[in-house]
Each structure stands twice: as structure tokens, then as C-alpha cells.
Amino acid sequence: MNVRNAIARLNNEAKPWNSHRELLECTMVLQDSANVKTFCFQTADASLFRYLPGQFITLELEIDGEKVFRTYTLSSSPSRPLCLTITVKAQPGGRVSNWLHQNLKVGDFVKAHGPSGIFTFHNHVADKYLFLSGGVGITPVLSMTRWLFDFGTHTDVTFIHSAQTPSDILFRHELEMINARLPEFKVAFVCERADPYGAWTGYSGRLNQLMLELICPDYQEREVFCCGPEPYMRAVRDILRKSGFDMARYHEESFDVPVHDETETIERHDTVVDAQASAQVDFTVSGKKVSCRESDTLLSAAREAGLHIPSACMFGVCGTCKVKKTAGEVHMVHAGGISDEEIAEGYVLACCSNPLGEVAIEY
Template sequence: MADMAVKQAIRDLNTTTPWDSHSQMLECVMILQDTHDVKTFCFQTTDNSWFRYLPGQFITIELEIDGKPVLRTYTLSSSPSRPLSISITVKANKDGYASQWLHDNLKEGDKIKAHGPAGLFTLHNHLADKYLFISGGAGITPTLSMTRWLFDQGTHTDVHFIHCARTPSDIIARRELESMSARVSDIKVAYACEEPDPYGAWTGYTGRLNQLMLELISPDYQDREIFCCGPGPFMQAVRDILNTAGFNMDQYHEESFEAPITDEEDRPDHDDVIIDDDAKSSVSFQRSKKDTRVQESDTILTAAKKTGLHIPSACQFGVCGTCKVKKVSGEVHMMHNGGITQEQIDDGYVLACCSNPLGDVVIDF
């Protein structure tokens, strides 16, 4: 029976038209458990229409929950190079009304209404010889779709794929990514996990993605077209890394899985901090009763040395935390690499080696 269904689907490709979301429902034909809280839902049409879209695009599904219509957008994790079905990969979230409902209620054989595909976040809009895909959590779906597309093309495309997850067990499609990388040397995959699994060995990167990791994983990232997707704070951290490194942000493209973009005019204007080499700042060291004028591009550590003060420091990359000092007032832009905790930042501490003064700053030293 399965063999006959496959043969029929192949024959239908020559006679049927692409899925029309205005007139055709989607039927859930398979549900895959990716991780403990992530499922992939696979859909076809009842008349075996095929699917046409660009890798990285999304659909909007229409559900009825508690008697009310609910619309939610989900990126297609499948690739248009495999047109017999489409898939969305969804993380369960107790605060996510629709996502949790899908996990708890959608079954094989159920039919739903969907709209699309749509979206501008696709490599087809920014063709390049080399790509860098960066994702966090469920934001892996569009970069996974694009990587599957490039793999299926059967041509050499230079791809560096970085995925950030909470633990190794939370990495979505890990085996498939590693299989693609093993078969095609142009696809290089790396992970950064905030913490290892409790009872498992982890030899990958540990901690949040930082500039040191980026340079080790993708030394030529400055030459790549970068696509990034994930939660807002995650993408802010990636932009901070790139801005600090002087990356050409015309080669950077992002999409939040919380708010996909359908029109160019809807793209958000990010109020990112860009260090101005010509701007001047004043740094005062309160206990030492010393102050100095420096450029914004100088660090607090540089300012201290200029006044003859010695703030203990070691790595000077924001890793070791040796140069931690407390900020009394003013604003700094800090790009650390894990040498300080969020609790310490909330208490007013900064790392002198990687904090640039913005205007007038007072340090307790």
C-alpha cells in the first residue's frame, strides 16, 4: 500500500497544480518527536497537490481553540526541494497558546486551514558564495530549511551552521545536520549549549555565543552572508558581536520567529549601539579621585591605565572576569564573553576590559 501511494504521488506531480491555500485544507499526515518539547507536524493536501515556496518562508495556520479562531505563523522547516509535503517544527510552551494546543491536540488525519507561504527571510533574496546561518532554539527552522535546500541541490555551497541551544538534548535535527555535514564537506556544523546534559559528555562549545566562539567556528565570517533567527535578545547579542567586529551589516539578515516579516517596510529599525571613534567620553574613578577624557572606542581599562591606575586584568577578552568593577553612574556598552553573570550586571558591575564608556561614566575604583 505504501509503495502504491508513493507511485501515485509521483504521478500526481505531473498532473496536479501547487497547493492553493485559498481553497485547499492541509491534512496532518505525520507527527515526529524531535526533542522532549519539540514536534514536527507534516502536512499534505487531500488531493496530493505539491508545494511551492522558498526556503525560509512561513505559513499562517488557522486553528479553532475553545471555540475561537486563532491565527499563528510558523516557518516551514521542510525544503521546497521535497515538494510532496510541508512541515512545521514547533516547540511546546505552556505560555504559548497555539503551540501548546498543537502539541496536546493535533493528531494525524486532522485537517487545518493555512495561508501562505510568505516571507522575505530566504537566501534566494541574497544569493552568495558563502553563508553563515546562526540560530537559537526554535529559530533553527528557517536555517534548517535553507540548509536542506542547499544540500538537496547537489552543488558545492560553502555553509557554516551555528545553532545555540540550552542543552545538547535540546538541539533540533542534530543527527540530520551532522549527517549532511559528514557527506558534504562544504557544510560545517557547530553548536553552543548553555550547559551540558546532566549525565552525558559534551565536547562542543559551552556557554552563550560570543565573538571568540564565532571566530573559532567561522574564521572568515566577515566574508559571509549571515542569516540569523531566534528570540529577540539572542539576535540582539549577535548584532552586538557583529557591530563590535565592524561587520558589514548589509550582509546581515534576521527574522524573529515571534514576528515574521512579509514586507520590506515592516522591517524593524534596530537601535543598536554603534561605537563612534570620534566621540569623547569622561571616565571618573570615584575612590581614586582621578578622571580622564577618552574616546568611546577606548575601554574602561584603557581609561584606568591612562590615569595611572591598575585594574587587575588577565584575558582582556571578557572571559575571565578578573577586571570586574562597579559602575556608579553613566552608561557603558559591554561586549563580554561570559566573564560576568546577569545578576552581577543587574547589580551594576561591568568588565573594564570590554566596556566602552558612553558619555560621562563614574566607576567605583
């Protein structure tokens, strides 16, 4: 039997994967970066994997005599149904992720349940999408991207991926290849810092509103899918809310609490500035107090009090308007103009900080 006939016979006779009775065999382990690996699986009878791009499976493993369950989003696409892949980062202290990296090898069998999940653009069909991912959170939107590419849909997609360094960018060459071949697909990378002894000419720092507008000027018109660590997704939600984006068109997936169906949708307790709520800013050095709204910035409150806080960019980029908060709470959506250490010491950026109730500023 020649290869073509064998493939045709396989496609005609293969049955869908039944997670209740079939184990997955690890057929390949790929090293994606220093601490990220992709594990590829098939079934013994070459069953076809059917799922929606963006969904996840739950692995059932035995570690040190204990049965352990962990969910992993599929990085593969259902358009390539003979193979199922998960991409796993070895987390510091991560019991399961480190076990997989150190123990799972080609030829091993694992039990998996699924597929599950509602994080897929099949549930939110649109003409234009914005995919946002941080770190290994790239997996579900990569699955969607592969599906769109394989089916030749020519869908308008902007894909922005954030990583710590250029070496940590996952699937960079594949995404750049799709970007080069499809005019409807645009990819951009944002790195917090360059590699040691290396150069990085792309976007630097953390994703902020200014970057978003430069990379994707029409993001307000797009359906947004976001996945990554919770601090990353919280920052994205802050950016979109501040810009007036319709959050009904924002969708996210959490690795901490994967959502199986609509009844499990996570309620986020983000700080949302209330334009009708009153606030007060006490400038302790000058002895001036000013009443304002939560939607006002500390900078505008200072100007109302007749005070001049030096400022320049007005986007939270330059750090010129840095002041120290000595009491109260503010909501700050900055663009990298302040360090985590400075924030821990009480400093805020006046141009992008909203007072929540009564706030004291050392100025």
C-alpha cells in the first residue's frame, strides 16, 4: 500500500479520540526555550482529535504515589487532527510542570480528559481580532492563529505577544512566517528587557496604551482575546477600560482557574474608577486640599489647587510627574515610567493616577 492510499484509509477509518478509554502516547518533546517544552501526543489507533481552537485538556498524572490533575491549553490546532500538543513552562516550585519537564518522555502514556473550555473565537465570530498574550499564555491564541492560517480564512488579525526577553518569545519564527505570508495578519513583540549582550530593536518595557495604539490603531473595532499571567491580564483590562473599550468584546482565559462553560465565568474584582464618586487630595507640603472626582488625575487636582507638578508625556511613560503618596489609595495605569520598587515605597505618577476617596500627597 502506497503512502497516499494509507493516508486516505486513515482519514476514512479513523475514529474521534475518546478520552474516557484511550491513553495518550507522548510521541515528541520539543524544547521551545530554556524553561518551556512542547509535548506532542497521539493515540495508539491514530484517532482524530476534535476540539475548538483555544480549548484545554486535563492531564491525570501520578506523582509520588498521588493522583494529580492539571489543565493545559492546547497549542495545537484541530486543523491538524492527528496530533495534540501542550506547551508547558517549568514554573519555580511548580510540582506538575517540573515533573513533566523532568520525567515525561517519548513513548510514555498519560491519561487526559477533555477537551473543554469556552475561550475560542468560534463563540465570537468577527471580521477583525486582536490577540494579546503574555509568556506561555500564547498557547490558546496560537491555536486559533494556526487554525485561521490552515483554513486560509484571510481574517484580519493583530497579534501582540509580551515576553521577558527576546529569547523568551515563543513560536517567534512561525508567527513571523505567517506575518510575512498573509497581509491580513500582523504580529508584534514586546520585551521587558533585551538579552544579555544582545540587542533588541522592537518594543521595550510592558504593554501600555501608547504601544497598543501604535501597533493596532483600530483596536476599538476588534474582538479581543487575551491570555497570560493575571497581572498581565489585569493591566490589559485597565488599558482597555481607560480607553473606553466595550468590555463585552473582551475575552480572557485564566491558567489558574480554567473555565469549562458559561456558568463558571470568573468575576474579576478590578478597580473601576467611578466618574460620579467624589474624592479629595491633600497636598501636605503646600497645605492645600482640593475636592475632585475619582475620574480626575492627581495632576489635574494639583492644577486645580494652583500647584505645578512637572509633567511631560501625560501617558505614564517618562516618570517626570512622580510624587510620593503618604495616605489613601489611588488607581494608577502607567506605561513603565515608574519601577516596582518605587511603587512599593509609595511613589505614584500624577498624570495617570486617580484618587480613590481621600488621598495625601507629599507635595
